[in-house]
Amino acid sequence: xxxxxxxxxxxxxxxxxxxxxxxxxxxxxxxxxxxxxxxxxxxxxxxxxxxxxxxxxxxxxxxxxxxxxxxxxxxxxxxxxxxxxxxxxxxxxxxxxxxxxxxxxxxxxxxxxxxxxxxxxxxxxxxxxxxxxxxxxxxxxxxxxxxxxxxxxxxxxxxxxxxxxxxxxxxxxxxxxxxxxxxxxxxxxxxxxxxxxxxxxxxxxxxxxxxxxxxxxxxxxxxxxxxxxxxxxxxxxxxxxxxxxxxxxxxxxxxxxxxxxxxxxxxxxxxxxxxxxxxxxxxxxxxxxxxxxxxxxx
Numbered sequence: 001x002x003x004x005x006x007x008x009x010x011x012x013x014x015x016x017x018x019x020x021x022x023x024x025x026x027x028x029x030x031x032x033x034x035x036x037x038x039x040x041x042x043x044x045x046x047x048x049x050x051x052x053x054x055x056x057x058x059x060x061x062x063x064x065x066x067x068x069x070x071x072x073x074x075x076x077x078x079x080x081x082x083x084x085x086x087x088x089x090x091x092x093x094x095x096x097x098x099x100x101x102x103x104x105x106x107x108x109x110x111x112x113x114x115x116x117x118x119x120x121x122x123x124x125x126x127x128x129x130x131x132x133x134x135x136x137x138x139x140x141x142x143x144x145x146x147x148x149x150x151x152x153x154x155x156x157x158x159x160x161x162x163x164x165x166x167x168x169x170x171x172x173x174x175x176x177x178x179x180x181x182x183x184x185x186x187x188x189x190x191x192x193x194x195x196x197x198x199x200x201x202x203x204x205x206x207x208x209x210x211x212x213x214x215x216x217x218x219x220x221x222x223x224x225x226x227x228x229x230x231x232x233x234x235x236x237x238x239x240x241x242x243x244x245x246x247x248x249x250x251x252x253x254x255x256x257x258x259x260x261x262x263x264x265x266x267x268x269x270x271x272x273x274x275x276x277x278x279x280x281x282x283x284x285x286x287x288x289x290x291x292x293x294x295x296x297x298x
Contacts, residue, residue: 012087020049021071022056027064027230028223029057035085036072041284042143043080044087047117050147051095054128064230064237066128067222068151069135075160076144079118079174082284088113096120107269110278118146118175119261123254126150126245129238131229135222136160136200137215141291146176152241154208155222156200157215162208165195165291169280171267177260181253182208197291 021032031053033040040046050068057066070076080086091102094116101113125132134151141163148154148162164173172192173179179188183206191198203209213221229237268278275281 012085012090014045014085018049019043019046020053022053024060024063025223026227027062028226029053029060029063029066031057031066031068033068033070033076035083036070036074038080038083038085038284039074039077039139040070040072040144041077041080041083042147043083043085044090044092044117045085046080047121048092048095051121051124054125058128058130064130064232064234065226066130066132067135067226068132068147069219069222070137070144074138074144075134075136075140076147077139077284077288078142078144080284081279081282081287095124107265107272110268111265114175114261114265118143119257122146122150122176129241130234131226131237131241133222133226135218136162136209137218139163142166142174146174146178149176149178149182153210153225154203155211155213155218155225156203156209157218158200158212159215160200160209160212161197162200162203163195163197163291164192165287167192167195168287168290169267169282170271172260172263175261175264177257177264178253180256181248181251182206 015037016034019034021034023030031050033042033046033050035041035046054066057063089102091100094100096116098112098116098120101109101116104112131153132151133153133155134148135155136148137157137160140148140160142165145162145164164179166174179191182188183191187206200209200212204212211221211225271280272278
């Protein structure tokens, strides 16, 4: 099989056996991404661990609200496209009804994988019947934005910023394409065309972020909000969440996402035909370097 995404990995070495931490305090489940050395970049190991944590929260009747956070300096630097723990060629026990991707040829490899790990997982988490809160600090980039967007509320620290720079790869935004629902259309185009960082303050102006708080009180304030929500009846919360998600889908969110997902994979295939690499030859280091240059950092 032709490898679309880089050299095959004979063996993946993980820096942690616990890419996600799970803790319950009262009625709140705290789900923490735990790859701080790599900015909580999401490899498949982390993604499946997140799914298991969310499943655990759903199954626990004592849990009323789920908070998603990141350990270390950042919420999430996005999908793993270049750490030693990158596991794109590894099979996991699948959670959707898609077949395994690892022995599939050409564009089918990424299409099957991303139906499962990216689009499928995010839709699954959006429909979790308990309220979810993304507690965002530092970087929330690309795949990190997807994780924040599937949550019902976003509480951000003043140092948080949001970014989807994948147009640099010739790709029209991340797989969970909610851009034009989270932002006004012209702002969504600016967000993608320029790939610039959007501050928490600006995201709040457009309604993408619910609240902004000082970094030092972020966890306390998020916990306070979660506890207030937890005082509401469980079924009432689930039905309210279903109702609003249903209205979003009536407005075309799901069908728009289906259409753009296929554009996304056309872009991957074009990159492979032109450059021999589905990410246009870019990896985590080169994307981070471009990001720093554009932000005016040394």
